Amino acid sequence: xxxxxxxxxxxxxxxxxxxxxxxxxxxxxxxxxxxxxxxxxxxxxxxxxxxxxxxxxxxxxxxxxxxxxxxxxxxxxxxxxxxxxxxxxxxxxxxxxxxxxxxxxxxxxxxxxxxxxxxxxxxxxxxxxxxxxxxxxxxxxxxxxxxxxxxxxxxxxxxxxxxxxxxxxxxxxxxxxxxxxxxxxxxxxxxxxxxxxxxxxxxxxxxxxxxxxxxxxxxxxxxxxxxxxxxxxxxxxxxxxxxxxxxxxxxxxxxxxxxxxxxxxxxxx
Amino acid sequence: xxxxxxxxxxxxxxxxxxxxxxxxxxxxxxxxxxxxxxxxxxxxxxxxxxxxxxxxxxxxxxxxxxxxxxxxxxxxxxxxxxxxxxxxxxxxxxxxxxxxxxxxxxxxxxxxxxxxxxxxxxxxxxxxxxxxxxxxxxxxxxxxxxxxxxxxxxxxxxxxxxxxxxxxxxxxxxxxxxxxxxxxxxxxxxxxxxxxxxxxxxxxxxxxxxxxxxxxxxxxxxxxxxxxxxxxxxxxxxxxxxxxxxxxxxxxxxxxxxxxxxxxxxxxxxxxxxxxxxxxxxxxxxxxxxxxxxxxxxxxxxxxxxxxxxxxxxxxxxxxxxxxxxxxxxxxxxxxxxxxx
Numbered sequence: 001x002x003x004x005x006x007x008x009x010x011x012x013x014x015x016x017x018x019x020x021x022x023x024x025x026x027x028x029x030x031x032x033x034x035x036x037x038x039x040x041x042x043x044x045x046x047x048x049x050x051x052x053x054x055x056x057x058x059x060x061x062x063x064x065x066x067x068x069x070x071x072x073x074x075x076x077x078x079x080x081x082x083x084x085x086x087x088x089x090x091x092x093x094x095x096x097x098x099x100x101x102x103x104x105x106x107x108x109x110x111x112x113x114x115x116x117x118x119x120x121x122x123x124x125x126x127x128x129x130x131x132x133x134x135x136x137x138x139x140x141x142x143x144x145x146x147x148x149x150x151x152x153x154x155x156x157x158x159x160x161x162x163x164x165x166x167x168x169x170x171x172x173x174x175x176x177x178x179x180x181x182x183x184x185x186x187x188x189x190x191x192x193x194x195x196x197x198x199x200x201x202x203x204x205x206x207x208x209x210x211x212x213x214x215x216x217x218x219x220x221x222x223x224x225x226x227x228x229x230x231x232x233x234x235x236x237x238x239x240x241x242x243x244x245x246x247x248x249x250x251x252x253x254x255x256x257x258x259x260x261x262x263x264x265x266x267x268x269x
Numbered sequence: 270x271x272x273x274x275x276x277x278x279x280x281x282x283x284x285x286x287x288x289x290x291x292x293x294x295x296x297x298x299x300x301x302x303x304x305x306x307x308x309x310x311x312x313x314x315x316x317x318x319x320x321x322x323x324x325x326x327x328x329x330x331x332x333x334x335x336x337x338x339x340x341x342x343x344x345x346x347x348x349x350x351x352x353x354x355x356x357x358x359x360x361x362x363x364x365x366x367x368x369x370x371x372x373x374x375x376x377x378x379x380x381x382x383x384x385x386x387x388x389x390x391x392x393x394x395x396x397x398x399x400x401x402x403x404x405x406x407x408x409x410x411x412x413x414x415x416x417x418x419x420x421x422x423x424x425x426x427x428x429x430x431x432x433x434x435x436x437x438x439x440x441x442x443x444x445x446x447x448x449x450x451x452x453x454x455x456x457x458x459x460x461x462x463x464x465x466x467x468x469x470x471x472x473x474x475x476x477x478x479x480x481x482x483x484x485x486x487x488x489x490x491x492x493x494x495x496x497x498x499x500x501x502x503x504x505x506x507x508x509x510x511x512x513x514x515x516x517x518x519x520x521x522x523x524x525x526x527x528x529x530x531x532x533x534x535x536x537x538x539x540x541x542x543x544x545x546x547x548x549x550x551x552x553x554x555x556x557x558x559x560x561x562x563x564x565x566x567x568x569x570x571x572x573x574x575x576x577x578x579x580x581x582x583x584x585x586x587x588x589x590x591x592x593x594x595x596x597x598x599x600x601x602x603x604x605x606x607x608x609x610x
Binding site for chain 2: 192193194222245249260
């Protein structure tokens with residue numbers, strides 16, 4: 001484990017029961033489908049690694065494994081040098097506050113019954129319970145300002161905001177704890193083009209401002225091309241190609257990467 | 270060639286608590302046989318409402334004005350029908366038989382508890398001319414054969430097997446092919462495709478776009494292709510119309526419009542669209558205006574980097590910027606249209 005690695009995964013595996021297996025009961029030997037099939041990954045601080053793949057490639061399962069939202073069948077994960085899979089209790093909570101997630105659907109991922117102040121303040125309440133109400137309020141106001149929403153957003157509810165504004169609320173909630181790693185799962189695919197561009201620009205600015213490391217999960221190579229420093233192309237649970245973004249986009253080595261690139265409809269230059 | 274569809278100043282109004290709003294506002298365009306018109310715009314620009322108006326599927330309480338002339342095959346002596354003036358019974362006869370439609374989400378558009386073949390057969394049976402009279406109605410065997418042909422036409426592999434399967438047993442791409450088979454089952458002249466590939470993976474999207482291009486060529490279909498994706502529209506369309514806040518703000522040959530956009534909104538969309546070539550994206554400032562609070566002049570004026578005082582005075586007319594290329598912007602230096610008649 002080198003000092004320069006923030007997140008490291010070795011030989012990560014996760015399989016799920018197939019539909020037939022579910023109905024057959026979870027006995028041994030029931031048919032299983034490998035969603036993540038032996039993935040190795042290193043993430044250096046400050047970089048943006050994009051995991052690109054089509055539906056069913058296992059990219060979202062991989063993201064959930066790396067955050068330990070689900071447990072792998074096998075493999076190792078180290079975060080900041082600590083064994084993430086062995087962490088329990090207070091140590092796990094400490095590690096978790098350093099890794100946050102931005103979700104795809106800003107309409108589904110925000111609690112409609114919480115006002116923005118309560119929603120963005122919730123992670124603080126959990127991880128920094130000693131904070132006074134006033135300090136918490138201040139921190140929430142500051143992070144809302146940073147993501148381009150005024151403090152006047154605080155008493156309002158999700159339904160009062162547009163899709164782009166909701167995504168900003170989701171980003172504020174992820175960043176209020178000042179994490180080191182942000183996992184963004186399709187952060188702009190539910191948004192219109194002009195709004196998506198605003199969010200991509202915001203993510204770029206926040207990365208510089210807070211020295212963030214990004215793991216970007218996306219099916220869209222054009223979106224990935226804007227943000228990624230490295231690209232991992234995933235298919236059927238495996239990385240088929242990993243490399244520096246410019247190389248993967250300009251000189252794809254794997255036939256599947258070439259097929260993906262060739263299928264992207266481009267605007268005539 | 271005479272247009273299949275000639276839409277003239279079509280306006281749709283919907284009642285809201287704050288009064289009537291116009292999701293489709295003074296829209297005019299033509300669609301020729303074998304031609305694909307791409308309709309591009311962001312959420313709420315009216316592109317879907319426009320397609321629903323053409324199908325007579327507007328929500329209850331909606332008001333329509335303007336005309337949409339369809340060169341219907343069974344229009345009688347008149348030769349064409351104004352689809353926005355038709356009653357419910359006439360619309361039922363029109364849907365599917367003259368205009369077919371394919372939607373974004375094949376999983377929600379298909380009935381999950383009916384086999385694919387049954388659903389395609391249903392589409393065929395619904396459009397049989399006056400079945401029950403005349404005694405020449407095709408039997409179940411004949412309809413089954415036609416359903417298989419329809420699936421084959423949409424390039425569904427192993428149509429016999431797929432016809433016996435349920436929607437959840439098909440991949441997203443196959444489900445969309447089945448939808449296309451149903452939409453074309455009664456040989457319509459016009460196909461409206463509303464974001465037909467948005468829910469699909471790129472490699473599958475490519476196959477569906479190729480299928481639509483082939484069907485359009487072979488059947489001489491007029492295709493109205495609705496999308497938010499400028500790359501997709503560049504691939505499928507001959508002509509492009511860009512909608513903003515209910516109006517067409519720019520229209521013209523697709524490559525010409527994308528290479529030399531003349532409306533600041535089209536230019537903004539292009540600069541904000543991620544491409545494989547990495548470059549600095551330039552988001553469009555601000556947000557789309559609400560339909561119940563449109564600015565008095567150009568709807569894009571509050572967000573426009575080139576705005577002038579006079580932009581807020583009145584809604585600009587579509588001006589001819591180049592041959593067959595119009596933009597609704599006062600900054601367009603109008604060219605004098607060549608008189609050919």
